[in-house]
Amino acid sequence: MENEKLLTITVPCYNSEDYLKNCIESLLVGKERVEIIIINDGSTDSTGKIADEYADNYPDIVKVVHQENGGHGEGINQGIKHATGKYFKVVDSDDTLSADFPAFLDALERCESEGGIDLAVTNYYYVHPDSVGDRSINYSNALPRDRIFGWSDTRRFRAYQMLTIHSCTFRTDLLRLWDEPLPKKVFYEDNLMICKTLPRVKSMYYLPIDLYRYWIGRPDQSVQESAMKKRYSHQILVTEKSFVACDIENLKEPKLKRYLKHEMFLMFGISIMFTRLNRSDETDAALEKMWDTCREHDRKWANHYRYCSPLALICIGGKFGRSIAMFFYRIANKIVKFN
Numbered sequence: 001m002e003n004e005k006l007l008t009i010t011v012p013c014y015n016s017e018d019y020l021k022n023c024i025e026s027l028l029v030g031k032e033r034v035e036i037i038i039i040n041d042g043s044t045d046s047t048g049k050i051a052d053e054y055a056d057n058y059p060d061i062v063k064v065v066h067q068e069n070g071g072h073g074e075g076i077n078q079g080i081k082h083a084t085g086k087y088f089k090v091v092d093s094d095d096t097l098s099a100d101f102p103a104f105l106d107a108l109e110r111c112e113s114e115g116g117i118d119l120a121v122t123n124y125y126y127v128h129p130d131s132v133g134d135r136s137i138n139y140s141n142a143l144p145r146d147r148i149f150g151w152s153d154t155r156r157f158r159a160y161q162m163l164t165i166h167s168c169t170f171r172t173d174l175l176r177l178w179d180e181p182l183p184k185k186v187f188y189e190d191n192l193m194i195c196k197t198l199p200r201v202k203s204m205y206y207l208p209i210d211l212y213r214y215w216i217g218r219p220d221q222s223v224q225e226s227a228m229k230k231r232y233s234h235q236i237l238v239t240e241k242s243f244v245a246c247d248i249e250n251l252k253e254p255k256l257k258r259y260l261k262h263e264m265f266l267m268f269g270i271s272i273m274f275t276r277l278n279r280s281d282e283t284d285a286a287l288e289k290m291w292d293t294c295r296e297h298d299r300k301w302a303n304h305y306r307y308c309s310p311l312a313l314i315c316i317g318g319k320f321g322r323s324i325a326m327f328f329y330r331i332a333n334k335i336v337k338f339n
Contacts, residue, residue, distance in 0.1 A: 005035040006108055008085030008172060012075025013051070013093035014041045019215075020050050026096035026213075028058065033105050036062045037079050042069030047093075073182030073189035080175045086112065087120065088172040090165045090190070091212070098125070100209040107146075107207045108169075117148055118174055118201040124166035124212035136210050137161065143206040150202060151255040157262050160332075163198065165190040166212040174200050183241070187227075187234040191267055195242035198260060199251065232275040232283055236290045239264075239271045243294045248301050261301075268305050272314050273332075276325040284317065 009027055013020055020038075027036050036058075038051040051064040065078050076090055087108060091097060104122060111117045123138040142157045143149070178196050182189045228235065246264055251257040271290065275283050294302035305311050314325040 005085040006033040006105060006112070007087045007089060007169070008035045008037060008079065008083035009089050009091050010037045010039060010076060010079025010083070011091055011093050012039045012041055012072050012079070013043065013047050014069065015043045015045045016047045016093035017043075017045045017050060019094045020047055023091060023093050023096055024054055024062070026098075026101070027091065028061065029099075029101055030061075030105055032060070033109075034061060035083070035085050037082055038062065038064045039075035039078050040064060040066045041071065041075050042067065069185070071183075071185040071187070071189075073186055073192075074184045076190075076193060077181040080172070083172050085172060086116070087169050088175055089169040090193075095166075095215055096213045098209070098211055098213055100211050103209060104207060104211050107205065111148060111205050114148060116171065117203045117205050118171050119198075119204045120169040121163065121167050121204060121206045122169070122209055122211035124164070124214050125210040127213050127215045133216075137167070138208055138210075139167070139206060140208050143204070145206055145208050148203055148205050150204070151253045151259070154255050154259065157259060159266075162263060162266055163194055163259075165193060166214050168194060170197055170201075183237070186237060187231050188238045189234075192238050192242050192245065195245040195260070195263065195267075198263075199246065199256065201256075228274040229277040232271070232278060233286065235271040235274055236286060239267045240290055240293050242267055243302070244297050247298070249298050264301075265305065265309060265311065268311055269314070272311060273325050273329040276314070276322045277329070279319075279322050284322075287315070 007030065011020075011023060011027075024036065024038070027034060036054075038054065040048040040051050048064075048066055054062045055064045063082065065082060067074065067078060079090070080088065104120075108120060111120070121139060121143060123136050125134070125136045127134055137160070139157070139161060142155045142161065144153050174197055177200060182192060243264055246260045248257060248260055248264065251260065272287060275287050291302055291306050306315060314328055315321065316324060
């Protein structure tokens with residue numbers, strides 16, 4: 001394609017007037033190598049107007065898609081549909097990219113000159129309003145640096161390390177191989193995006209820079225404890241779909257299988273802890289239904305996580321089990337400070 005961009009960045013946004021400009025300004029430093037697609041997801045404030053102004057001022061870089069509210073996942077779906085870039089990244093409208101962005105684009109170009117890759121990995125950086133808990137999530141212990149590699153070259157990930165939309169940039173063509181799009185109006189679906197795509201990844205490149213600045217602490221963020229507690233059913237749905245997408249038992253590459261076992265361990269753990277924050281028999285029953293659904297796909301691995309992994313501790317029934325789950329949740333949040 002003659003005018004194909006190196007990178008498409010999709011920015012799903014809903015009522016983002018207070019922070020959209022900061023986000024887009026951090027992306028514009030990519031200049032002619034980047035295509036920015038702003039998905040205005042039925043905003044009722046001036047988000048759409050701000051997006052259109054950027055499209056008018058940067059017609060060769062910025063595109064805007066206005067849609068009825070379909071949620072973050074539908075924003076990603078539409079970004080993939082309209083993307084012309086060789087690679088694809090999601091940047092949420094309340095986050096930014098760092099000054100290392102041009103260096104990242106240079107690295108992508110080097111990879112392209114060597115035949116291209118399926119996945120580029122970079123670090124992401126938690127930023128809190130009070131700066132307490134600010135930290136980089138990096139992968140230097142698990143991934144080779146500054147060269148193209150495959151799964152066989154990877155090492156074990158630490159307990160808190162996950163490949164997320166903040167750290168991943170995929171070859172666009174891989175995302176178009178999904179059997180179905182991301183679900184509409186479902187939160188936390190970005191984890192499903194990762195699990196749907198990683199089984200097809202063969203070649204990777206890791207650039208150890210803090211590219212993505214993940215701003216934490218906004219009261220209405222989906223990762224706030226109150227929101228995750230309320231939307232426990234979304235966590236469960238995404239975990240069920242991710243378990244099916246990973247299809248652990250049938251993976252042939254041993255170290256890809258090892259990583260996705262790790263990913264699913266964390267996703268099951270997140271679903272269990274945030275569901276049990278509700279401290280009710282009804283929500284505990286929803287967890288048991290989750291396990292039943294996963295057993296229908298793969299009884300061996302569903303039972304492994306439920307009964308034969310450390311997750312069994314936070315699955316213990318009743319008030320005692322809930323107390324154990326809350327204990328581990330507080331420890332995890334103290335270490336990572338993810339909300």
